[in-house]
Amino acid sequence: MTKTDELRDALVANGIKYECGLTTRDGWVNEDTVTVAYPVPGDPRSSISFEEDDGELLCLDILTVSQCVAAVMG
Numbered sequence: 001m002t003k004t005d006e007l008r009d010a011l012v013a014n015g016i017k018y019e020c021g022l023t024t025r026d027g028w029v030n031e032d033t034v035t036v037a038y039p040v041p042g043d044p045r046s047s048i049s050f051e052e053d054d055g056e057l058l059c060l061d062i063l064t065v066s067q068c069v070a071a072v073m074g
Contacts, residue, residue, distance in 0.1 A: 004033055004052040011037055022049070034060075039070075 011018045017038045021031035033052045040046035048067065049060040063071070 002052060003055060003057050004035060004050075007035055007050060007052075007057060011035070017041065 008018060008020075019036045019038075021028040021034050022036070023029075030051070034049060035051075036047050036049045038044065038047050047061075048063075050057050051060055052058075
């Protein structure tokens, strides 16, 4: 099981919606390695993107202070 699989399972277990991959003009890309989570239902500004690279999860977004605190407390 990859870290991306583990992340997606954890999001589902916590009731957090997510999408696989990033959307571009040409369609969806990196669906196997990129996960966009939406921790606040109905608020796309709350989205946080993660990419798996060499077996590690990396955050692709600039985080707000509240997101940093939530990540530390989570």
